[in-house]
Amino acid sequence: xxxxxxxxxxxxxxxxxxxxxxxxxxxxxxxxxxxxxxxxxxxxxxxxxxxxxxxxxxxxxxxxxxxxxxxxxxxxxxxxxxxxxxxxxxxxxxxxxxxxxxxxxxxxxxxxxxxxxxxxxxxxxxxxxxxxxxxxxxxxxxxxxxxxxxxxxxxxxxxxxxxxxxxxxxxxxxxxxxxxxxxxxxxxxxxxxxxxxxxxxxxxxxxxxxxxxxxxxxxxxxxxxxxxxxxxxxxxxxxxxxxxxxxxxxxxxxxxxxxxxx
Amino acid sequence: xxxxxxxxxxxxxxxxxxxxxxxxxxxxxxxxxxxxxxxxxxxxxxxxxxxxxxxxxxxxxxxxxxxxxxxxxxxxxxxxxxxxxxxxxxxxxxxxxxxxxxxxxxxxxxxxxxxxxxxxxxxxxxxxxxxxxxxxxxxxxxxxxxxxxxxxxxxxxxxxxxxxxxxxxxxxxxxxxxxxxxxxxxxxxxxxxxxxxxxxxxxxxxxxxxxxxxxxxxxxxxxxxxxxxxxxxxxxxxxxxxxxxxxxxxxxxxxxxxxxxx
Numbered sequence: 001x002x003x004x005x006x007x008x009x010x011x012x013x014x015x016x017x018x019x020x021x022x023x024x025x026x027x028x029x030x031x032x033x034x035x036x037x038x039x040x041x042x043x044x045x046x047x048x049x050x051x052x053x054x055x056x057x058x059x060x061x062x063x064x065x066x067x068x069x070x071x072x073x074x075x076x077x078x079x080x081x082x083x084x085x086x087x088x089x090x091x092x093x094x095x096x097x098x099x100x101x102x103x104x105x106x107x108x109x110x111x112x113x114x115x116x117x118x119x120x121x122x123x124x125x126x127x128x129x130x131x132x133x134x135x136x137x138x139x140x141x142x143x144x145x146x147x148x149x150x151x152x153x154x155x156x157x158x159x160x161x162x163x164x165x166x167x168x169x170x171x172x173x174x175x176x177x178x179x180x181x182x183x184x185x186x187x188x189x190x191x192x193x194x195x196x197x198x199x200x201x202x203x204x205x206x207x208x209x210x211x212x213x214x215x216x217x218x219x220x221x222x223x224x225x226x227x228x229x230x231x232x233x234x235x236x237x238x239x240x241x242x243x244x245x246x247x248x249x250x251x252x253x254x255x256x257x258x259x260x261x262x
Numbered sequence: 263x264x265x266x267x268x269x270x271x272x273x274x275x276x277x278x279x280x281x282x283x284x285x286x287x288x289x290x291x292x293x294x295x296x297x298x299x300x301x302x303x304x305x306x307x308x309x310x311x312x313x314x315x316x317x318x319x320x321x322x323x324x325x326x327x328x329x330x331x332x333x334x335x336x337x338x339x340x341x342x343x344x345x346x347x348x349x350x351x352x353x354x355x356x357x358x359x360x361x362x363x364x365x366x367x368x369x370x371x372x373x374x375x376x377x378x379x380x381x382x383x384x385x386x387x388x389x390x391x392x393x394x395x396x397x398x399x400x401x402x403x404x405x406x407x408x409x410x411x412x413x414x415x416x417x418x419x420x421x422x423x424x425x426x427x428x429x430x431x432x433x434x435x436x437x438x439x440x441x442x443x444x445x446x447x448x449x450x451x452x453x454x455x456x457x458x459x460x461x462x463x464x465x466x467x468x469x470x471x472x473x474x475x476x477x478x479x480x481x482x483x484x485x486x487x488x489x490x491x492x493x494x495x496x497x498x499x500x501x502x503x504x505x506x507x508x509x510x511x512x513x514x515x516x517x518x519x520x521x522x523x524x
Contacts, residue, residue, distance in 0.1 A: 056322070085324060108494040207471070231376035248491045
């Protein structure tokens with residue numbers, strides 16, 4: 001069993017409830033990572049409606065849960081031949097922490113049937129010539145679980161460059177046959193783009209919607225994250241993930257609050 | 263009262279229920295437009311949690327409602343100082359048609375506080391030199407309510423160009439003081455991008471998430487819609503809307519099913 005499978009393992013309590021142990025390894029600054037939580041919720045949702053993969057996952061973050069035991073409560077909304085929809089809520093200590101709506105079905109592999117694909121992966125230096133995702137002077141536990149390498153031209157460490165964009169490589173332990181659920185971690189694993197604007201505070205996500213677009217081919221993933229607008233205390237982050245066959249396998253956009261000035 | 267205000271008027275039944283009359287004018291092919299329905303749901307959600315504006319609206323479409331009476335059932339999830347979250351579901355004839363999660367708060371106007379803004383509006387011919395959005399030989403009722411002009415270089419009418427991108431101008435009746443809710447219509451008012459790939463069938467949206475980013479300045483809106491990937495029967499549409507001050511005021515992405523071949 002991979003570490004990702006272990007960290008997202010669910011114990012079915014009943015038709016509508018799953019117990020989960022939020023794992024300290026998939027956290028940042030002591031808080032479980034938002035993408036990891038998304039994977040836990042999507043897994044419970046897919047089990048509830050007996051669907052193979054999440055297709056679209058919309059999450060509204062209410063409060064950050066702690067590491068440790070939590071419960072996912074699910075409620076099927078519609079079962080369809082091609083798409084089923086389910087609500088899933090993460091509860092901890094009698095408080096709802098994350099609300100999600102999930103549309104689930106079956107992703108396809110390969111790309112023989114593509115009508116259109118206009119998003120080539122970013123040009124990146126070889127992974128050996130990229131920078132570790134770990135910021136200096138601060139240990140991100142999440143980055144012990146996955147191998148994240150930042151294109152040095154876009155790394156905010158040690159010096160932010162004023163442009164809120166990041167790109168790089170990403171690999172999980174089981175990259176030979178990656179669980180598509182792990183793509184939900186991939187869309188939210190990079191440092192906040194606003195680090196480049198010297199906003200280093202915690203940047204809480206308010207809403208994140210991820211679309212999974214295909215079963216990834218084995219090997220390194222590539223990602224690019226960019227912010228279109230940061231104003232009035234809010235910023236967006238748009239993340240795209242490509243597999244080793246240059247295919248877009250995940251897209252996500254989030255709305256988050258800009259961290260306080262240091 | 264503007265036509266948009268009339269078409270989205272809610273009658274409060276109780277704390278958690280609003281009656282609405284889905285208006286024939288805001289439809290395409292006899293079905294209420296997805297963006298119009300989003301505006302109705304977001305309005306009910308904001309009223310429920312006493313918030314001024316929707317900030318992020320995630321909608322999962324279960325089945326297309328008909329023109330006529332419908333009910334929005336809301337449920338507050340969290341009330342916060344800066345953001346409140348609420349569920350809203352559109353019901354018709356005892357069937358749930360659309361499930362949403364809405365994070366709501368207050369949008370700001372102007373742009374004095376922008377940290378970053380890297381998305382300039384598209385260069386477009388003057389509105390007088392743009393094409394009407396109405397397709398030939400088919401009347402879109404929605405386009406009687408708003409003035410949509412397509413950049414001729416990106417119009418799929420009369421001849422698709424093979425590139426699933428559209429851009430143009432958009433104006434509502436009350437463009438002097440546009441209700442920010444109308445931006446939810448703006449993100450889903452253009453013809454499907456896949457018309458350019460000769461997929462003219464009905465392209466049902468499965469999931470659409472819209473972020474509202476600011477109160478629009480008076481005047482024409484501009485929009486750009488593009489598809490990153492169409493494969494396996496699915497496509498995404500990413501829409502950006504700018505106000506007359508060149509500011510991004512709405513962003514949306516949807517996952518939809520490709521219409522059948524004609």
